[in-house]
């Protein structure tokens with residue numbers, strides 16, 4: 630099981646405004662909750678995305 634921030638598109642291609650998966654659609658979805666309530670900083674999302682693109 631992955632945490633929301635471990636998804637390669639979390640906070641980049643997949644956001645509550647433009648969801649890709651169902652977890653980002655509902656405000657009660659795990660990914661939307663992490664995104665909306667700031668448990669994961671936007672800066673860290675960018676860092677993880679860069680790391681994933683290099684892998």
Ligand code: SF4
Pocket residue numbers: 633636637638639640643644648649650651652653654660
């Ligand atoms: S809802 Fe979006 S961020 Fe969450 S696992 Fe699915 S594609 Fe990834």
